[in-house]
Each structure stands twice: as structure tokens, then as C-alpha cells.
Amino acid sequence: MAEQTYIQAISDALEIEMKRDDSVYILGEDVAEFGGAFKVTRGLHEKYPGRVINTPISETAILGAAIGSALNGMRPVAEMQFMDFVTNGFNQLANVASTTSYRWGMGVPMVVRGPSGGGTSGGPFHSRNSEAWFAHTPGLKVVCPAFPDDAKGLLATAIRDNNPVMYFEHKALYRSIKGEVPEGEHTVPFGEVRVVREGTDLSIITYGSMVHKSLKAAEKLAENNISVEVVDIRTLVPFDEEGVLRSVRKTNRALVVHEATSHAGFGAEIVARITDKAFDALDAPVKRVAALDAPTPFAKTMEEFVLPQVEDVVQAAEAVVGY
Amino acid sequence: MTLPFEFSETIQRSDILRDEQRKELLVHMLKAREFDAAMGRMYRQGRALGGVYSQLGNEATAVGSAYALEANDPLFPMHRDIGAHFVRGCDIDTLMRNHLARVGSQMRGTDGTGHYGDHSKKIYGNVSHLGAMIPVAAGYVLADKMRGTKSVAMNYIGDGGAQVGDFHEAMNLASVQKLPLVLIIENNQYAYSTPTDEQFACDKLSDRAIGYGIEGVTIDGTDVELVFDTCRQAVERARAGHGPTIIEALSMRMRGHAEHDDASYVPKDMLEYWQQRDPVDRYAAWLIDNGILTADEIDGIRKVIKEEMNECIDTVVELPMPDPEEGGKGVFVAS
Numbered sequence: 276m277a278e279q280t281y282i283q284a285i286s287d288a289l290e291i292e293m294k295r296d297d298s299v300y301i302l303g304e305d306v307a308e309f310g311g312a313f314k315v316t317r318g319l320h321e322k323y324p325g326r327v328i329n330t331p332i333s334e335t336a337i338l339g340a341a342i343g344s345a346l347n348g349m350r351p352v353a354e355m356q357f358m359d360f361v362t363n364g365f366n367q368l369a370n371v372a373s374t375t376s377y378r379w380g381m382g383v384p385m386v387v388r389g390p391s392g393g394g395t396s397g398g399p400f401h402s403r404n405s406e407a408w409f410a411h412t413p414g415l416k417v418v419c420p421a422f423p424d425d426a427k428g429l430l431a432t433a434i435r436d437n438n439p440v441m442y443f444e445h446k447a448l449y450r451s452i453k454g455e456v457p458e459g460e461h462t463v464p465f466g467e468v469r470v471v472r473e474g475t476d477l478s479i480i481t482y483g484s485m486v487h488k489s490l491k492a493a494e495k496l497a498e499n500n501i502s503v504e505v506v507d508i509r510t511l512v513p514f515d516e517e518g519v520l521r522s523v524r525k526t527n528r529a530l531v532v533h534e535a536t537s538h539a540g541f542g543a544e545i546v547a548r549i550t551d552k553a554f555d556a557l558d559a560p561v562k563r564v565a566a567l568d569a570p571t572p573f574a575k576t577m578e579e580f581v582l583p584q585v586e587d588v589v590q591a592a593e594a595v596v597g598y
Numbered sequence: 599m600t601l602p603f604e605f606s607e608t609i610q611r612s613d614i615l616r617d618e619q620r621k622e623l624l625v626h627m628l629k630a631r632e633f634d635a636a637m638g639r640m641y642r643q644g645r646a647l648g649g650v651y652s653q654l655g656n657e658a659t660a661v662g663s664a665y666a667l668e669a670n671d672p673l674f675p676m677h678r679d680i681g682a683h684f685v686r687g688c689d690i691d692t693l694m695r696n697h698l699a700r701v702g703s704q705m706r707g708t709d710g711t712g713h714y715g716d717h718s719k720k721i722y723g724n725v726s727h728l729g730a731m732i733p734v735a736a737g738y739v740l741a742d743k744m745r746g747t748k749s750v751a752m753n754y755i756g757d758g759g760a761q762v763g764d765f766h767e768a769m770n771l772a773s774v775q776k777l778p779l780v781l782i783i784e785n786n787q788y789a790y791s792t793p794t795d796e797q798f799a800c801d802k803l804s805d806r807a808i809g810y811g812i813e814g815v816t817i818d819g820t821d822v823e824l825v826f827d828t829c830r831q832a833v834e835r836a837r838a839g840h841g842p843t844i845i846e847a848l849s850m851r852m853r854g855h856a857e858h859d860d861a862s863y864v865p866k867d868m869l870e871y872w873q874q875r876d877p878v879d880r881y882a883a884w885l886i887d888n889g890i891l892t893a894d895e896i897d898g899i900r901k902v903i904k905e906e907m908n909e910c911i912d913t914v915v916e917l918p919m920p921d922p923e924e925g926g927k928g929v930f931v932a933s
Contacts, residue, residue: 336767339733344741379715
């Protein structure tokens with residue numbers, strides 16, 4: 276084990292998988308000599324000449340080319356400079372990558388990765404959490420790691436998967452989160468929740484950046500003798516329904532938390548599964564904490580108001596427990 | 599009616615093709631035409647499924663271009679390129695099952711409309727979002743280039759689809775990376791009901807090549823030998839590492855966008871003009887004039903194809919559609 280930041284763990288996974296498999300390559304904007312806008316791919320161009328490809332500013336071409344090369348035996352990792360820009364190439368994912376297995380029986384082993392999420396005064400076009408769009412598209416897998424060890428292990432699993440995987444990195448976690456990460460090859464299976472804090476009064480079901488805010492909220496709630504279990508779902512598709520239900524059946528209360536906007540967000544899916552499958556176990560209605568239904572604003576004051584904060588989680592948790 | 603291009607009255611004889619190959623070209627074109635006719639009949643009898651998109655008028659472009667590839671070169675056809683499927687060795691039975699979504703369809707009944715993919719024949723059909731497959735074709739040969747394999751991708755797009763943003767991004771990337779990609783723009787004068795002068799303001803769509811720093815040419819898409827020769831040159835250039843080529847092949851969509859569309863918006867004199875340049879008829883006449891085939895031989899070939907087509911239809915329409923539960927399967931491949 277070695278202590279790594281979230282971003283180091285991602286870079287590490289890329290390097291190990293490139294070393295392990297010649298068919299793994301990277302394409303994207305400024306990813307070669309420059310190492311990418313956030314330096315995730317720094318050094319890989321030199322280590323693996325010809326396998327880190329700079330592209331024009333053309334998300335459609337990046338994603339389409341990734342699909343074509345994946346059909347032809349490669350395992351591309353396409354970087355979106357900001358995950359927001361994936362919208363420019365949305366059609367390639369929503370209609371080509373996602374339907375190829377279904378229509379042709381052919382795998383498209385590709386990963387689309389990049390920085391998403393807010394909290395950095397990035398404004399409306401550098402802050403989006405767009406995972407729900409992709410989770411709503413059959414044929415795509417969706418991964419949102421919260422910790423360095425998961426960031427490494429889930430990326431390795433994504434690269435080895437024979438299907439298209441959307442891998443959402445949270446840019447606010449890149450250098451703010453450190454953790455012990457297994458050295459060398461490390462994979463984490465898809466579709467398994469991680470209980471990151473055990474508790475008995477309430478289950479917080481969350482993923483990505485909100486795992487950390489939920490853990491902080493749990494600390495505060497503990498001061499009031501509220502014992503919170505924090506469940507990190509890690510992958511939205513495939514979704515570990517049983518893992519979520521297991522926790523809810525134990526605590527009999529659930530709060531669903533994500534940084535993405537609330538309306539029709541992935542939280543709605545989680546709530547639906549809980550009420551459908553564990554209604555009898557519930558002692559209170561399931562609540563959600565999510566961003567307000569607005570673009571992510573630029574001004575720090577406004578951004579903090581729009582995005583869910585620790586205090587929002589605390590208040591919602593108290594409401595569920597006090598029901 | 600103005601035509602954007604000076605056409606030759608005669609077939610531009612290829613120096614490469616042998617007479618045996620000329621016969622093959624005609625057979626593929628006839629198969630495409632008869633398949634089309636059969637599908638049209640099925641539609642009118644209410645026995646087809648979904649839309650039926652005629653390729654009438656596109657035979658020379660689809661067949662001549664695909665014929666310029668080697669068997670190992672990936673082909674990215676469009677829905678009117680059934681002739682290219684025949685060049686690749688697809689059989690009538692399989693194509694009919696695909697079109698009618700019967701058991702044994704290559705796509706399990708999940709999709710139709712010429713969108714077929716077949717790894718064994720290196721065919722990767724289009725999706726309905728036009729232009730989406732141009733970057734996919736570019737990526738396919740990018741992979742080969744990285745591995746040092748010298749394959750060439752051929753991709754098709756229409757005069758309408760050429761206006762989609764994917765076209766630009768893909769051709770620009772392919773040009774920057776010098777990818778072995780040949781893009782055939784099948785300019786058949788109409789995008790559904792929209793004529794070309796409402797789609798683009800340039801004289802020739804191949805002029806766009808200048809903007810990408812690559813080669814581009816506009817040709818008569820009703821002359822199968824000219825199409826073959828032009829494509830062969832582009833394929834050889836691509837294989838030699840000289841990058842992509844845009845080939846605009848002019849022809850006429852002789853039917854509506856699909857069979858439900860009577861295409862009453864197309865001026866009659868335009869159809870009459872192009873009828874004189876029917877790609878199958880003029881090639882057949884040229885083969886006869888040049889002593890390569892006799893009229894009787896051609897009639898015989900056509901008769902055999904028609905019989906095979908009808909026999910196949912009679913068999914395939916009786917087959918069941920796939921098990922309904924198949925509709926929920928295959929969203930992911932095994933990890």
C-alpha cells in the first residue's frame with residue numbers, strides 16, 4: 276500500500292493498464308506531451324510512444340474514433356478535457372457505442388473519462404455532473420469513484436471491461452483526497468457498494484464527492500448520538516440494489532445524496548428501488564439531498580448555495596431520523 | 599434544371615478490370631436492383647417491416663466503390679448501399695432475414711434498415727444519425743495504423759448527411775492523422791425532400807477536401823467503371839500513407855426517401871434525365887456493345903437472380919420473428 280492522491284491513483288491505473296496491455300491507448304485534447312489539462316496523462320506519452328494521441332478539439336471525432344478503434348481490437352481511453360464537453364459528442368455514446376452490443380453483438384471496450392463536478396467556481400460549463408444522462412442510456416456502464424483506491428481499481432476494471440464505460444472523476448477530489456492504494460495491478464469489481472462508515476440509525480446512500488460530505492455530516496450527527504451508515508454505491512450501472520437494500524433493512528431509514536441536480540437525477544432511481552423493495556423496512560419516507568435544479572453558477576456564494584453542502588445533509592438526516 | 603458536372607456519354611473504360619470482373623460488377627448491380635424491387639413489392643403488399651429505402655440509381659456507386667477494396671478492408675455502408683453488401687459476399691437470404699427481422703437475422707431483430715454489422719465480412723453499417731459512422735471508420739483504421747496494418751476504410755455518406763457536424767470533425771481528424779479513409783459522398787440530389795441548393799452553397803462537395811488539405815474529386819456516380827477506377831486510386835493512395843480522399847459520386851435517387859414518399863417534389867425532367875443514365879442499363883448496353891456479354895446472357899443472369907430472390911422471399915416471409923424475450927437481451931457483451 277502507498278498513500279496517493281485521487282489523481283495519482285487515476286494516473287497510476289492508466290500507466291499500469293497500458294503496460295499490461297498493448298491495446299490500451301489514450302486519445303484526447305492536449306493529452307500527449309502536455310499531459311492533459313489536469314495532468315492525468317503526464318509522462319505516459321514518453322513511456323508509451325504512439326499510444327497517447329493528441330486530437331483536434333473534436334469530441335465527436337474523439338468518441339467516434341474511440342468506438343471505431345474499439346471495434347478493431349483496441350481499448351481506448353478517451354479523455355474529455357472537462358466531462359461537460361462530452362455533450363459535443365453525445366450522439367456517439369447515446370446511439371453508437373451504447374447500441375453496438377445490442378444490435379451487432381460486438382463489444383465496444385472503451386472508457387470515457389474526465390473531470391466532472393462543481394465546487395471550483397468553474398461556472399455552468401466546467402462543473403456539470405452528467406452521470407444520470409448516461410445511466411439512463413442502456414448499454415453504457417457508469418462509474419463515479421470517491422476514493423483513491425477505488426479510483427484506481429475501478430478504472431482498471433473499466434479498461435478491462437468489454438463494454439463502453441463512462442468514468443466520472445470528481446475534479447474537486449483530484450488533489451484534496453488522499454488514501455492508501457494497493458500497489459501494482461488493482462481492480463475493483465463493478466456493481467458492489469462500499470460501506471464506508473457503519474451505523475444503525477440511518478443509511479446515507481451516495482457516490483462521488485458527496486461521499487466525503489456525507490462522512491463529514493455523519494461525524495456531526497454522531498455528536499448528537501445519531502449513528503449514520505454511509506454507503507458509497509461506486510457504480511451507477513451496474514447498480515448494486517441488494518447492497519443498498521441490505522443497509523436500509525438494517526437502519527430502517529434512508530437518505531439519498533448526490534451532487535447532481537435533483538429532478539430526475541439518479542437519486543430518484545435509488546429511492547424508487549428502496550420504496551419498491553424495502554417499503555416494509557422503512558420507518559420514515561426516503562429523502563434526497565441534491566443540487567438545486569439550476570445550472571452550476573460561477574460566483575462562489577451562489578455555487579455553495581446551489582450545490583449540496585455538509586449542513587444540507589445534516590439537516591435532511593435529522594429530518595429523516597426525527598420523522 | 600442545372601447539372602453541376604459535365605458527364606461523359608460513354609462508360610469510362612477501366613484499364614484494371616478484367617472482363618470476368620466486369621461480369622461480377624453487373625451481377626452485383628443486378629442483385630441490388632432486384633433486391634430493391636422485391637422489397638418495394640413487399641412494401642406495397644404490406645409484407646415489409648418498417649420503412650423501405652430504395653437504392654434505385656445507386657447501383658454503380660455502391661458496387662464500383664466497394665469493389666475497389668480488398669477483402670480485409672473495413673466497409674462502412676449506408677442504407678442505400680445494398681450493392682456493397684453483395685460485393686462483400688452477403689447472400690440474399692441473410693439480407694432478406696435482416697430486412698424482415700426474421701429468425702437468423704444478423705441483428706437478432708434488434709434493428710434493420712441496412713444497419714448491419716458483420717465482423718467476419720468487416721461490414722459496419724450506419725446508424726440513422728447520419729455522419730455518425732465517419733469518425734468510427736476513422737478510428738477503425740487508426741487502430742490498424744497503430745498496429746502497422748495497412749487497411750483502408752471506405753465510408754459512405756449522402757448529400758444530406760454531409761452537412762452533419764460529424765463529417766467535419768471526422769474528416770479533419772482523419773486528415774491530421776493521415777488516416778487511410780475513403781469517404782464516398784453519394785450525392786443523389788435530395789435529402790428527403792430538400793434539394794442540394796438548400797443544403798450547401800459550394801459547387802462541388804469534393805471541394806471541401808481543399809479545406810482539409812486532402813484530395814477530393816467529383817465523378818459520375820452512374821458509371822461503375824469510373825467509380826471503381828477513382829476509388830481504386832484513392833484506396834491505393836490511402837494504403838500508401840497519403841491520407842484520406844473525398845469522392846463525390848453524382849447520381850439520382852430514383853424513388854422517394856422511402857417507399858411511403860411519392861417524391862412529387864422532384865421535377866419530372868430531372869428524373870427523365872437521370873433515367874437516361876440508369877447505371878445498370880447503361881453498363882449492360884456497354885458490355886453488349888463491347889462484346890463482353892450478349893443481351894441473352896444478361897437476360898439469363900437477371901432471370902436467375904429474380905428467381906433466387908423470389909424463392910428466398912417465399913421462404914423467409916414464412917419464418918417466425920425472433921423470440922420476444924430477445925428484446926431484453928444483449929445490451930452488454932460479457933465483460
